[in-house]
Amino acid sequence: MARGGPAPAAIPRGVAIVTGSSSGLGQALARELHRRGWRVGLVARRAERLEALATELGEGTAWAAADVRDAPGLFAAVRKIERALGACDLIVANAGTSSSSSLTRLDPEEAARTLRVNVEGVVHSVAAVLPGMLERNAGHVAAVSSLAGEVGLPMAAIYLASKAAVTRFMDCLRLQARPRGIVVTTILPGFLATDMLDGTRFPKPFLLQPDEAARRIADGLERRKARILFPWPTALAVAVARRLPTGLYDRIIRLLLPVPRPKNGSAT
Numbered sequence: 001m002a003r004g005g006p007a008p009a010a011i012p013r014g015v016a017i018v019t020g021s022s023s024g025l026g027q028a029l030a031r032e033l034h035r036r037g038w039r040v041g042l043v044a045r046r047a048e049r050l051e052a053l054a055t056e057l058g059e060g061t062a063w064a065a066a067d068v069r070d071a072p073g074l075f076a077a078v079r080k081i082e083r084a085l086g087a088c089d090l091i092v093a094n095a096g097t098s099s100s101s102s103l104t105r106l107d108p109e110e111a112a113r114t115l116r117v118n119v120e121g122v123v124h125s126v127a128a129v130l131p132g133m134l135e136r137n138a139g140h141v142a143a144v145s146s147l148a149g150e151v152g153l154p155m156a157a158i159y160l161a162s163k164a165a166v167t168r169f170m171d172c173l174r175l176q177a178r179p180r181g182i183v184v185t186t187i188l189p190g191f192l193a194t195d196m197l198d199g200t201r202f203p204k205p206f207l208l209q210p211d212e213a214a215r216r217i218a219d220g221l222e223r224r225k226a227r228i229l230f231p232w233p234t235a236l237a238v239a240v241a242r243r244l245p246t247g248l249y250d251r252i253i254r255l256l257l258p259v260p261r262p263k264n265g266s267a268t
């Protein structure tokens, strides 16, 4: 395995499919992987954005519009990209959506939509390529979870629950797939300056630009890491928080992120 240098080549560069590559982190990661010599397949719903990115990147790209909730549609999109570029060596299940649910706005439909995109979307993305990888006894499956999903916070409960589910799904997959020659990577970023956080007002310590995040992720993927966590101060804070007794953790969070009390005194 080659080490060091600007573009480590831990796995031969081949075909990488990135879901959610029409904006934000997925778009930056598609650019970064292409810059490093990967042939890149782009998947998301906004076709015009995928087409524009494919045109910008040029040779070695293909795109197909799909909704990750729709398994047959996603499978067809992946097959279309594989016909154009070759069998998928690396998939990054990055497509995701946020949810602003709170106790007073716990909308079941919105919750279901978030869980379907963030959890089922990852499962569908993996399912689209895993049989081929198992046949070849080779391949790399990665999913974008979140450091926020490692702890409870007084906000975005459904989003955090969806990311916790993704992390646990990938943990199980890694244990099952590694002996069959398949690398599994869970990506756990901190806050990223993307459309997803537009309009949010909570504190975002150590906010990273998507380009920087994409470089770190590409480095970690090419080193076949099981988990890619960044930035380190957020990862460290989360690791410490997970080891605190629940009562102490809750008291600290209540000080850092106080929940406003409505005038009638009921919970939010």
Ligand SMILES: NC(=O)c1ccc[n+]([C@@H]2O[C@H](COP(=O)([O-])OP(=O)(O)OC[C@H]3O[C@@H](n4cnc5c(N)ncnc54)[C@H](OP(=O)(O)O)[C@@H]3O)[C@@H](O)[C@H]2O)c1
Pocket: 019, 020, 021, 022, 023, 024, 025, 026, 043, 044, 045, 046, 047, 066, 067, 068, 069, 094, 095, 096, 097, 117, 144, 145, 146, 147, 188, 189, 190, 191, 192, 193, 194, 195, 196, 197
């Ligand atoms: N921003 C953060 O602070 C942060 C932190 C940790 C982890 N993450 C994770 O990073 C990933 C990328 O998010 P981002 O921050 O880059 O936000 P973003 O700019 O909003 O990107 C989300 C991407 O997901 C795609 N997408 C959403 N719903 C989809 C669906 N049903 N089917 C197919 N594609 C869908 C969107 O494309 P279309 O709308 O064109 O379909 C878009 O390309 C997400 O999984 C997110 O949870 C974000």
